[in-house]
Amino acid sequence: SEIILQQTRVAQGLPYYYAFVEAYPTVKDLALAPEEEVLRLWQGLGYYSRARNLHACAKNIWFDMGGVFPKTYDDLLKLKGVGSYTASAIASFAYGEVKAVVDGNVFRVLARYFGIETDIASSKAKKEFETLANQIIPEDQPGEFNQAMMDFGARLCTPKNPNCEFCPLKTSCFALTHSMVSDLPVKINKVKIRERHFHYYVITCGEKWVWKKRTSGDIWEGLHDFPQSESMADQQDKVLEIPLKKSKQLKPFPKNYRHILSHQRLNAVFSKVEIEEDNLADLENWCATEGFLLVEEKQIEYLAKPKLIVNFLNDQGI
Structure with a gap:
């Protein structure tokens, strides 16, 4: 599910998730599947390198790791196609490791709440926001915290027209109290199409x-x-x-x-x-x-x- 949800909305990815777990209920099933079959099942979801990486991960776990799925953030990072975001999500959701997930929604919430004007497209932004998120994540409920931060950004603290009137954090939000909601987060480098x-x-x-x-x-x-x-x-x-x-x-x-x-x-x-x-x-x-x-x-x-x-x-x- 975490691989599918990279660059993909839940509503779009959910049918693919159900199709994948039905076709490949175990790591072994996915590892032994032909790549052509995996890509065909992924068809229409886009970013096809995710499907190839997911397949490569399954083969790595099954053939090289004895079928034992990695259980720590550091070990998850060694899997092909798994970066800090996905590793943090799996480690916190599945194993309760205290690792903050930082995606676009979390960038936005942190930038607005704390008044951070660092360009989120810059090289230093990722480390700065990850450091801050890991400072405030609770040790007893890391998974729930990460889910809440992402959901909060997706549903309430949205890119456009955020529902600030009903926000439970409105009295302490830097962006709202300083009339900077539309200015944060800062993203200077636009991707050329x-x-x-x-x-x-x-x-x-x-x-x-x-x-x-x-x-x-x-x-x-x-x-x-x-x-x-x-x-x-x-x-x-x-x-x-x-x-x-x-x-x-x-x-x-x-x-x-x-x-x-x-x-x-x-x-x-x-x-x-x-x-x-x-x-x-x-x-x-x-x-x-x-x-x-x-x-x-x-x-x-x-x-x-x-x-x-x-x-x-x-x-x-x-």
Whole structure:
């Protein structure tokens, strides 16, 4: 649940949590599962490195640690994909260790209540806020404290229009008493959003579709989408010269798609390339050369795919 809730709201993550604990009720079940299956179950939740890290953690615990889950903050930090926030959450919730959880909600509550004007995007902010949170966390109820701080920030001390009138801390809140609620927390460094344009080529030959599996280091590593060019939306990729010679024509799909990631906005158009079935052997050779996959249409649902591709397929009734 803590891995799922990284960068994800509870309402969005809850169905995935139930699906995961049903599919993998034990660490062993998850450790022995194929990565493709894990990614397929994660499909649509985004930040797919979390799924790969979760899978790697299960394999590490099962194969290298004798199936014994780490029980301390320091040992939890050694797991792949587990940082100070997740380690603190697990250690305090599951084992009662006195470790404060500091997420965006806690940053906001602490900044407003104590009047901290440190830029929360700066390198020193994390240590400063973690130190403060660990100074005020009670030793007898660390888990409940952490849950309360996060819930307080999510429900009452919200980023916009916080409910200060009904806040039980309003008489001692620095930001409220100094009319600085809208000024805190301070976040100077805005993340630059990169605008990208994809032209996807949906290449089919009878009931077979051409797919591309994203490689290591890619934001969609391990997921499947179509051959593409990244340039102006109407530019044809030279890599398609061979299949296009064997095709009827390039047929654009009428709808354009837009998908927003944390640091990127993806604008996508799709075009269909139909290959005559007599040219299947040539297409198979081309796919082998270019590193693409030929997949039967009835098997497409079992591929792990980005949400952008899922949305396109849904529109096509696939």
